[in-house]
Amino acid sequence: MTRPVTLVVNPAARKGATLRMIDPVTDILRAHGWRVDVVVTRSADHASQVAADANVDDLLVTLGGDGLYGRVAAGAVVSGCLMAPLPAGRGHDLVRALGGPGDMRRAAQLLAVARERRLDVGLAGDGDPSTATVFLGVATLGYDSMANTYANDAPRAVPSSLVYAYGGARTLVHARPRPLTLVVDGVTHEFTGWNVAIGNSGRFGAGMRVNPDASMSDGLLDVTVVTDIPRWHYPAMLPRLFRGTHVDGVRVRALRGREIRVITPHVGDVYADGDLLEASPTTFRALPDALRVLVPAP
Incomplete structure (x- = not known):
């Protein structure tokens, strides 16, 4: 008996290269006994709606x-359906955080022997998942958000592993430290700094572990704040970001809580999972065990 699966495709990922991946992935899934329907998304909202309209067994x-x-996770939280991420973007940091393979074909093959896992999700904005923005990796404001803008506009010639380094280098010219006030579970913390990263998986930028101790199963969000370090320290910190050894408790500080409020004179752009949010939320919350995900067995 074949098992049904819906392949949800973002046609804009990798500047359209995902459209060429549909047939190879479909062939692999069918060879392992899946009956495949393909949905090419028209927008981010359409992707969420496809998942929200799914049945719990889908x-x-x-x-x-x-x-x-x-x-897709935003809709799956509403419907309760099961989600399985394949690594087809430039970063696929969720797949990295879950310990999955970076090769798209190998990941598709392993779905036949994968297991279900419950994950926390992050919520950016006030309200429930139907009104707030769901994020799985990291929400950023400050330096990282500006770098993300430049990274998204990076030329094709920039390798995926270096696209965020490219964005960070361009940001060094324009970014400035500013006053930051964070309220973490009711406790106020004040800094002068460059950047705030609020993490669920804690990974972004094609492998950077910006929140090195983040867990997707503890019901909490991790916060990493880069304080007023000298400008030239930023590029020197990049290798430690990939290793997760950049938090020293002085210049780079870590906090953790269920609810984080960001209070600054100007929040600026906020990115979540690499996407610019239409509004700039100031409240971030963890929603425990909200998402069912199929991941490769260890």
């Missing part, structure tokens, strides 16, 4: 990057 396999994962 499996949605996402072919795209972290932005698509987040949008």
Whole structure:
């Protein structure tokens, strides 16, 4: 008996390269006994709606990057359906955090022996998941948000592993430290700093562990604040970001809580899972065990 699966494809990921991946992925899934329907998304809202309209027993396999994962997860939290991310974007940091393979074909093959896992999700904005923005990886404001803008506009010639380094280098010219006030579970923390990263998985930028101790099963969000370090320290910190050894408790500080409120004179752009949010939320919350995900067995 064949098992049904819906392949949800972001046609814009990797500048359209995901459309060429549909046939190879479909062939692999069918060879392992899946009956495949394909949905090519028209927008981020459409991706969320496809998942929200699914039945609780449905499996949605996402072919795209972290932005698509987040949008499908937003709908899956509402419907309760099962989601399986395939690494088809430039970063696929959720797949990295879950210990899955970076090769799209190998990941598709392993779905036949994968297991279900419950994950926390992050919520950016006030309200429940139907009104707030769901994110799986990291929400950023400050330096990282500006770098994300430049990274998204990076030329094709920039390798995916270096696209965020490219964005960070350009940001060094324009970014400035500013006053930051964070309220974490009711406790106020004040800094002068460059950046705030609020993490669920804690990974972004094609492998950077910006929140190195983040867990997707503890019901909490991790916060990393880069204080007023000298400008030239930022590029020197990049290798430690990939290792997760950049938090020293002085210049780079870590906090953790269920609810984080950001209070600054100007919040600026906020990115979540690499996508610019239409509004700039100031409240971030963890929603425990909200998402069912199919991941490779260890």
